[in-house]
Amino acid sequence: MSRNSSGKKVIKKTKGFSSGTRTPKPAIFFLGFLLVLVGILGILYNPSNSMEETLKWDLSEAGILSFPERGEPVFTVREVEDLYSPENPDTLKLVSFESGGDKVQALLRIPANASPSSPGIILLPGAGVSKEGEQGLAMELSKLGYATFTLDQRNQGAINIERDLELFRAGLEPVEYLMVYDVLKAADVLSVQPEINPEKLAVLGESNGGRFAVIACALEPFIKGVIGISTSGYGTEELDSSQVTDFEACQFYRSIDPDNYLSDLPPSKLVMVHSFNDTVISHELALRTFALAEEPKAMYNTTEETHGYTASMHPYLEKELSLLLN
Known part of the structure; x- marks a missing residue:
């Protein structure tokens, strides 16, 4: 169902006035x-x-999100000082691009030892983390030879599901739909950068960023794979739409759950990295999502009592990125 108005304006004609005086x-x-x-x-x-134009989107009966064909990416690029690691020889660029009628900013980090056509990774921070705050991981990936395109996610990755449901009911764009679309537009922008090999792109997301990463990868075939760190789905695939009293809410909740997009991922690969002692998203939830996914897939586990990326995850990223992009 299309949730967009036509965008046409109604112009009312009014009669001229004459007061009879000058x-x-x-x-x-x-x-x-x-x-x-x-x-x-x-x-x-x-x-x-x-x-x-305003974002257009559709949902299937099962609540699977889709977008129409995207136009050519519109963006500006300027080189900026690398304040996060002044001694680092990487090239850092600030990119501003059009997405869903808004401007989204991202930091493009090009490795100093980059080949003429480097593999690229769209990097999605977790909730509350800015593109600047994600540069630690971006620099680690740079040392492995990967360019990163780190988004400033709307609301810094935080979500308000009930507010998005209200927008959905009103026929307006839920913020989470816009955030998925931002990833797709980011892939378009990254693919046309002169330093990037457009045939070697992946998306990596932490926590909430991992959820958007899975959905976007399922919707865009040219992305080779997705790595989700400390993330999981919501388990809405168990909802029986024929038994619920609020079909609209059921459809919306399905549409934002990465679990419902896992069957559309192949041949792109799903990689999950999760701590047994994650303090925010339980390891059981991550295992549940992984079990629903089809091959090709891989999962790695760590033991730290924390949430998000840790140094112990580095070897797994190095291994899987090499398989995905080299």
Whole structure:
């Protein structure tokens, strides 16, 4: 079902007015100024003048999200100082790109020892972590020879499912749909960078970022694989839509659950890395998601009592990225 309005404006015609008296010149000039100002504001705020229209999306009966074919990526790039590791010889660029009618920013890190056409990784931080805060992991990946494209996720990766459900019911774009679309647009932007091999792209997400990473990878065949760190699905595949009283809510909850997209991942590979003692998402939930996934897939476990990336996960990333992108 399409949740978008047509975007067409209804223009009402109004009759001209005549008071039967002559309007003083200052009033005429003031009125003319107002008309010009209104016209300028109309041009500036007319949605049809944006470089990308409001996001369009559809859901299947089973609640699987889809988007229409995307246009050419629109973006700007400028090199910036690497404040996160001044001694690091990497090249760091700030990229601003169009997505769903908004501007999204990302940091593109190009390894100093990069080949003329490097593999690229879209990096999605966990909730509350900015693109700058994810540069520690980005630098580790750079040392392995991978360029990273780290997104500034909307709400810094935090989600409000009930608020998104309200937007869904109103026919408006849930923020989580926009966040998935941002990943798809990021893949488009990354693939056309001169330093990147467009045939060697993967997406890596931590926690909530891992959820968006799985959905985006399932929707975009040219992404070779997805690595989810400290993440899982929600288990909504067990909901029986024929038995629920609120079909709309059921459909929405399914649409944001990566578990429901796992069958669409192959031939892209799913890699999961999770701690037995994760403090936020239990290891059992991660195992459940992994069990639902089809081959090719791989899972690695660590023991730290924490949530998110740890140094002990490094060997697994090195191994799996080499299999995915080299």
